[in-house]
Amino acid sequence: MTDFETFHEVVRLHADYAAVVDSHDWDRWPGFFLETCTYRVQPRENHDQGLPLATLSFESRGMLMDRIYGIRDTLFHDPYYQRHVIGLPAVTRVSGAPGKADEVLHVETNYAVFRTKPDQLSEVFNVGRYLDILHRTPDGLKFASRICVFDSEMIPNSLIYPI
Structure with missing residues (x-):
């Protein structure tokens, strides 16, 4: 069971x-x-x-920093905005001492990302769930792993920004 502060x-x-x-x-x-x-x-499949x-x-x-370099300097794409709607997380497993440096949390959370191009209506861009492994650090919780499992077998041909 996760305490309210950790949640x-x-x-x-x-x-x-x-x-x-x-x-x-x-x-x-x-x-x-x-x-x-x-x-x-x-993809979910x-x-x-x-x-x-x-x-x-x-x-x-x-590698994440390299992706940022690509977004800024090498990838050419139509600009767009995205907006995340994230559900409440379900902490499915906790190991280590709560609140201590060895604490590891396994978390599952539903998400939806909407995309808006400047000259178009907003559209559903990507929907799925995050499967996260979080480690407690002196700077707070950090992702050791973030797997974005999207539900559709099809995605737009321009997955540029992180989900």
Whole structure:
């Protein structure tokens, strides 16, 4: 069972993450993750069958920073805004001492991301669930792993920004 303070920290982490990504504050995005981490955007079908193929897959904070470089300097795309709507997290497992440096939380949270291009109506862009492993650090909770399992087998051909 997770205490309210820890639950609130998880909710705050999700809210802060969404605010940073939705505002394109790219310099802050990698800071949500441990140095060695996993960030993956994967179709539900592949995830459920244990298949490794993912739309995006990064294995370190350095790789996340490289993605930011790509977003800013090398990828050409129609600009768009995105807006996250994130459900309440379900802490499915906790190990280590609560509130201590060895605490690890496994969390599942539903999400929906809407995309708006400047000259178009908003549209549902990506819907699914986050499967997170969070580690407690001196700077608060950080993602050791964030797997974004999206429900549709089809995605738009321009998955540029993090989900």
